[in-house]
Amino acid sequence: MLELIAILLFIPHTMVLEINTAIYTFIFLLLVIFYRKLLSSKSQTGLPCLPPSPRGLPIVGHLHLLNNTPHPSFHNLCTRYGPLIHLRLGSVLCIIASTPELAKELLITNGLTFASRPMNIVINLLTYNSSGFSFAPYGPYWKFLKKIVTSELLGERTLGQLQHIRYNETSQLVHLLVDRAHSGKIVNLSQEVMKLSNNIISQMMLNIRCSGEDEKAREIRSLVREATELVAQFNFSDFIWFLQNLDLQGIKKKAKTMNHRFDFLLEKIITEREVDRNKQKEKRGNEGLGKQKMTDFLSILLDISDDENSSIRLTRENIKAFLFDFLSAGTDTSGIVVEWAMSELINHPCILEKARKEIDSIVGQNRLVNETDIPNLSYIQAIFKETVRLHPPIPIFERESTQDCKIGGYLIPAKTILFISNWSICRDPNNWKDPLEFQPERFMSDSETDDNAGIVDVRGQHFNLLPFGSGRRGCPGVSLAVQVVPTVLALLIQCFHWKIAGYGDEMTGKLVDMTERPGLTVPKAQPLMLVPSTRLRPFPNYADCGLIRVARE
Numbered sequence: 001m002l003e004l005i006a007i008l009l010f011i012p013h014t015m016v017l018e019i020n021t022a023i024y025t026f027i028f029l030l031l032v033i034f035y036r037k038l039l040s041s042k043s044q045t046g047l048p049c050l051p052p053s054p055r056g057l058p059i060v061g062h063l064h065l066l067n068n069t070p071h072p073s074f075h076n077l078c079t080r081y082g083p084l085i086h087l088r089l090g091s092v093l094c095i096i097a098s099t100p101e102l103a104k105e106l107l108i109t110n111g112l113t114f115a116s117r118p119m120n121i122v123i124n125l126l127t128y129n130s131s132g133f134s135f136a137p138y139g140p141y142w143k144f145l146k147k148i149v150t151s152e153l154l155g156e157r158t159l160g161q162l163q164h165i166r167y168n169e170t171s172q173l174v175h176l177l178v179d180r181a182h183s184g185k186i187v188n189l190s191q192e193v194m195k196l197s198n199n200i201i202s203q204m205m206l207n208i209r210c211s212g213e214d215e216k217a218r219e220i221r222s223l224v225r226e227a228t229e230l231v232a233q234f235n236f237s238d239f240i241w242f243l244q245n246l247d248l249q250g251i252k253k254k255a256k257t258m259n260h261r262f263d264f265l266l267e268k269i270i271t272e273r274e275v276d277r278n279k280q281k282e283k284r285g286n287e288g289l290g291k292q293k294m295t296d297f298l299s300i301l302l303d304i305s306d307d308e309n310s311s312i313r314l315t316r317e318n319i320k321a322f323l324f325d326f327l328s329a330g331t332d333t334s335g336i337v338v339e340w341a342m343s344e345l346i347n348h349p350c351i352l353e354k355a356r357k358e359i360d361s362i363v364g365q366n367r368l369v370n371e372t373d374i375p376n377l378s379y380i381q382a383i384f385k386e387t388v389r390l391h392p393p394i395p396i397f398e399r400e401s402t403q404d405c406k407i408g409g410y411l412i413p414a415k416t417i418l419f420i421s422n423w424s425i426c427r428d429p430n431n432w433k434d435p436l437e438f439q440p441e442r443f444m445s446d447s448e449t450d451d452n453a454g455i456v457d458v459r460g461q462h463f464n465l466l467p468f469g470s471g472r473r474g475c476p477g478v479s480l481a482v483q484v485v486p487t488v489l490a491l492l493i494q495c496f497h498w499k500i501a502g503y504g505d506e507m508t509g510k511l512v513d514m515t516e517r518p519g520l521t522v523p524k525a526q527p528l529m530l531v532p533s534t535r536l537r538p539f540p541n542y543a544d545c546g547l548i549r550v551a552r553e
């Protein structure tokens with residue numbers, strides 16, 4: 001066309017080429033301006049639409065910037081692009097917040113907007129379409145359950161009633177370690193503390209010791225492990241819209257099979273329990289189940305579902321989904337904290353010694369430390385806080401916005417996934433002096449390292465330390481965890497000297513490897529292999545601290 005006009009107007013060929021180039025350049029510039037306009041952060045209201053973001057790619061968006069350990073990737077991106085950034089993971093819009101101020105603005109000031117969690121294909125299948133607790137959308141049903149969780153299941157009274165479970169389990173661990181110490185054998189301490197924390201949860205919930213060797217225990221153990229691995233797997237169908245209905249990685253199929261296995265197991269457990277309850281009911285005539293002695297979470301949930309006056313009647317699916325939620329949410333996390341704490345202590349023998357001195361001066365060497373001592377052991381508490389600061393078992397936690405809102409001057413649309421990068425917050429030199437150093441002293445009331453760090457607690461009120469989250473969806477297991485973890489830690493410190501397997505004593509200078517294992521929860525990559533030797537002579541009677549001696553596995 002341009003050539004034809006040139007011939008008609010007698011324009012020379014070289015000039016046509018120049019005009020051609022100019023037109024193409026012009027069109028290219030127009031496209032660049034249009035593209036920039038499209039991506040620019042200004043909305044029609046003049047408010048910036050979305051927080052900053054790195055350059056994305058078509059279709060995958062920013063997925064290529066993440067690897068199988070998202071928390072360091074999020075941390076690096078926030079360091080580069082700002083404390084609040086947005087990413088497009090395929091077609092899913094996300095924001096990442098990495099300062100205490102933003103955490104407060106999102107979780108508290110806009111707490112209602114971010115009071116739900118995002119769903120995906122696997123979670124949907126495993127939680128009976130969010131019929132349980134952790135993934136139930138914020139609303140009357142979730143509030144009803146939250147009340148049961150805080151007042152009944154994980155309230156002070158129930159935790160007190162179920163204290164014997166914790167005592168039995170810690171007693172079993174001490175027993176095993178004393179045996180190993182006498183025979184000079186290596187202990188996989190990571191495995192033993194996970195076993196302990198998982199046994200506590202499974203007994204509190206179902207009265208089943210999940211480390212046992214019977215069929216039910218084995219199935220619970222393997223289902224919980226497989227389910228947590230499956231939830232952590234990256235599923236393209238969740239992020240790329242045109243793959244939504246395809247199951248290219250076979251993840252949906254696996255989740256369906258897992259749900260069937262889980263359902264089969266729970267049906268069996270619940271049916272057996274119902275038969276038991278009916279027998280007891282018959283025995284006691286019409287005295288009513290309300291007066292029955294509480295045994296575990298399942299009993300409490302069945303009581304509520306039987307209660308005709310309850311404002312919400314729990315269905316069988318609700319109960320099964322609830323059990324799934326708690327078994328997966330409560331599993332491993334406490335054990336992970338103990339394994340990191342012990343690793344740090346082995347690498348910092350002076351801190352370990354100082355902790356021993358505190359226990360010796362407050363508890364002495366003639367009896368074993370127990371839960372009631374923990375409020376008096378401020379250095380042990382400081383070690384616990386410093387461990388969850390440097391090694392939070394859940395380094396990022398997720399919420400989803402249910403309506404449009406303004407955060408930090410940006411407009412965040414409904415259905416945006418929010419990631420709170422607690423890992424970044426805890427490693428930010430603006431929040432913590434020498435953030436990469438393990439210094440429990442910073443949490444002592446006479447701390448010289450950080451102002452006010454002595455009063456910082458872990459329950460979600462201090463936004464520079466959020467290992468248990470905060471706000472409406474903060475962790476309901478926090479009271480249990482702050483009882484179990486420091487007690488187990490104190491016992492390990494009080495009762496034993498430790499050597500790294502294959503090396504000399506605590507003072508050899510050999511360090512424990514501190515690499516993280518990728519996943520949604522972050523344990524150590526390598527298990528902590530240690531050789532204990534007993535420190536207390538004579539070794540106190542377990543009964544002295546209220547621990548009941550039980551048969552070893």
Ligand code: HEM
Nearest residue numbers: 134329330333334394397467468469470473474475477481
């Ligand atoms: C050291 C141990 C633990 C850590 C570090 C931990 C951490 C967390 C975090 C970060 C969240 C997300 C909070 C948020 O979104 O604001 C959470 C949620 C949750 N945790 Fe824990 N947790 C621990 C132990 C437990 C235990 C022992 C249980 C159960 C007995 C439990 C049950 C739950 C449940 C059910 C949720 C979901 C709450 C909801 O959506 O409303 N956690 N936990």
